[in-house]
Amino acid sequence: MxxxxxxxxxxxxxxxxxxxxxxxxxxxxxxxxxxxxxxxxxxxxxxxxxxxxxxxxxxxxxxxxxxxxxxxxxxxxxxxxxxxxxxxxxxxxxxxxxxxxxxxxxxxxxxxxxxxxxxxxxxxxxxxxxxxxxxxxxxxxxxxxxxxxxxxxxxxxxxxxxxxxxxxxxxxxxxxxxxxxxxxxxxxxxxxxxVDRKRLLMLKQQVQTIHIDDALLVYITNLTMATRNHAQILQGISPRGALAICQMAKAHAFLENRSFVTPEDILAIWSDTCAHRLVLHQGGQSANELLEEIVHAVPSPDEQLS
Missing domain, CATH: 3.40.50.300 (P-loop containing nucleotide triphosphate hydrolases)
Structure with missing residues (x-):
């Protein structure tokens, strides 16, 4: 590959x-x-x-x-x-x-x-x-x-x-x-x-075609909303950040040779995509600690998605 x-x-x-x-x-x-x-x-x-x-x-x-x-x-x-x-x-x-x-x-x-x-x-x-x-x-x-x-x-x-x-x-x-x-x-x-430039553009297009189920879009929304409503977070994940999560999850699935996104893809890219977007109250937990806390608090979709 x-x-x-x-x-x-x-x-x-x-x-x-x-x-x-x-x-x-x-x-x-x-x-x-x-x-x-x-x-x-x-x-x-x-x-x-x-x-x-x-x-x-x-x-x-x-x-x-x-x-x-x-x-x-x-x-x-x-x-x-x-x-x-x-x-x-x-x-x-x-x-x-x-x-x-x-x-x-x-x-x-x-x-x-x-x-x-x-x-x-x-x-x-x-x-x-x-x-x-x-x-x-x-x-x-x-x-x-x-x-x-x-x-x-x-x-x-x-x-x-x-x-x-x-x-x-x-x-x-x-x-x-x-x-x-x-x-x-x-x-x-x-x-x-x-690869060459043309092939790289083709690979990017293939990533765009990776399927992400509506249940996972709801999951991503619940995760990002939780950052906006957390007591220790002044500024949570923006809609641009939510789109970045979707795109990175697709790319992760692509490198795993899958044509669809799973909750594990989202969790794999969650901190790297989100930590720098948070504005925190001083003196509290770190961005990565808060993101880990939110992941454990927000339920993941139960059914197998494909």
Missing amino acids: DTQQLLDEVNRVVRGKEEVTRKVLMAILAGGHILLEDFPGVGKTTMALAFSKAMGISFNRIQFTPDVTASDIVGFNYFDKGQNGFVYHKGAVMANFVLGDEINRTSSRTQSALLEAMEEGNVTVDSVTYELPQPFIVMATQNPLGSAGTQPLPQAQLDRFMIKISMGYPDFESQVALLKDRQTTQPLDEVAQI
Whole structure:
């Protein structure tokens, strides 16, 4: 199967992070964007490059700093004497896979420029709209809050990311293998293309056809409503978040080689899809703890769905 070959190819480069790469692939197939919160040097850029190469799609990286401007992201017009007119210069988002490194080090205006691209699938420069290439995938990284020069992303921007995950440090064996790999070669240079852009779009369409029963839509609604009515939660899961749960559950079922969603698919992606969307009262339980509590409190559909 294309998806397993794709994961195997990425995992040859990103050692010991099979669960993380699987979640990233699910978000890609679900048509979403990924937020990675981690310290520098754990392999985020390597993973993004490995995915783009294995999928045969274009790649751009943006290193966010306080002096990066919105025009760096979306592009700008400049006067071309040869053409005697203004010409559009493409911004960094004009690629299939965009890695935004340390997004919480830049200004809110620059973040908003990326937000439009993520949400609308296009950018507007001087009242002219330019379509982004498809597929369009944003993987943004942020340093843990409290790191020097960071500021929290606004909740409206966090809600645009389908999942928020962390890579973490590799285990002992994985780091030894990583060091061994890089003594004489660069594994990224040897990544083979498993699919092309057209095939990737076809895989995304197949995920859309995965069946999700009405009883599960009710279940998802009950879960998200419970986050909105919980005493320790100031802001619960939005309708956009509920749609993200549906899409991620479909992608999980697809990777499990099923044509339908089960309650287990929803539970498998529940925390990664929802934790970053919650706004909590201070001093209480963590987002993951509250989400776990809600899962145990909301009844799951009883009958076998197919």
